[in-house]
Amino acid sequence: MTAAYEVRGLTCRLGGREIVRGVDLEVRHGEVLALVGPNGAGKSTLLGALTGDVPVASGEILLEGRPLGQWSSADLARARSVLLQANQVSFPFTVREVVEMGRSPWLGRSTAQEDEAAIAEAIERTDIAHLLDRPFTALSGGERARASLARVLAQRTPVVLLDEPTAALDLRHQEDVMVVARDLAAAGRAVVVVLHDLSLAAARADRMAIVEAGRIVGIGTPADVLTPETVERVYGIAVHVLTDTPDGHPIVVPHRERSDTASS
Known part of the structure; x- marks a missing residue:
């Protein structure tokens, strides 16, 4: 790689x-x-x-291989896409318009067919087809996160x-x-x-x-x-790290004292 x-x-x-x-x-x-x-x-x-x-x-x-400071903003937008925590949009654009913004860096460099394909794929991957005509500002936090991710996916950056x-x-x-x-x-x-x-x-x-x-x-x-040693030191909490899991991936569980009150 x-x-x-x-x-x-x-x-x-x-x-x-x-x-x-x-x-x-x-x-x-x-x-x-x-x-x-x-x-x-x-x-x-x-x-x-x-x-x-x-x-x-x-x-x-x-x-x-090139210093980040030497990249123009336009080239950078075609090289990397970014999803921030805030998911803020200042104006009541529809969800479809927000997703379409992901194609802005490619204006004049892609065909309408390529743009539509990228947008359609992003909408499908994020499960937001039912939200497309709604104002972004009217969405829940989770819906905004998915619409913002669709914009990132539509950008199609390496x-x-x-x-x-x-x-x-x-x-x-x-x-x-x-x-x-x-x-x-x-x-x-x-x-x-x-x-x-x-x-x-x-x-x-x-x-x-x-x-x-x-x-x-x-x-x-x-x-x-x-x-367990690393997680406990960094997070300041005792944990169990379960490794014998069905998919083989470790699971981190905080150590919790058993309740003295038995449930009926």
Whole structure:
């Protein structure tokens, strides 16, 4: 697998504070890389640096072997697509119009047929056909998340960056999103996804990077990274890591004391 991103000694400061500190990271085509860690660890800031939206205080980010700062905004929009946590749209565009925005970077470079095919595929993959005529601003949080993901998919970029794409979704649609991420990787795209659900990340990611206080303190396969000792140290809670699971992927369960009150 070739590298989409190469990150060397990355440090980012926001509000005078170091949020990302000395990070080295490689993101590869053909894989899903999950960034996990506690709240405030720096995961979204690290993802924002990869998008080009968070300034780099020191270090270097290469996208497809070229310094990120040398990319024009138009070229960058055709190279990587981004799903942010907020899913904000300022005006009451319909859902269809929001999805169509994903084709904007390709204006003059694609045919109408290519655009329609990309939009139709994105709508089907995110299960939003019944929402197309509704104003985006009238949607629930989960519906907005799916419509925003459809816009990202319609963009058809070789790199896809997703910041907590499952946060507002029910169980079925969480699985749907991560299956989409897997399919993108299988097609040769590089996918980076910020997740809080360690078990979901373990089930769908090729590699996981645990972020703590702005640093990557563990990276590798889910089985290598998700040890009880590492999770307990980073999250400050005792856990069980179940490895004898039907699909072979580890499941992280907090250690809970049994109730003294027996149920009848």
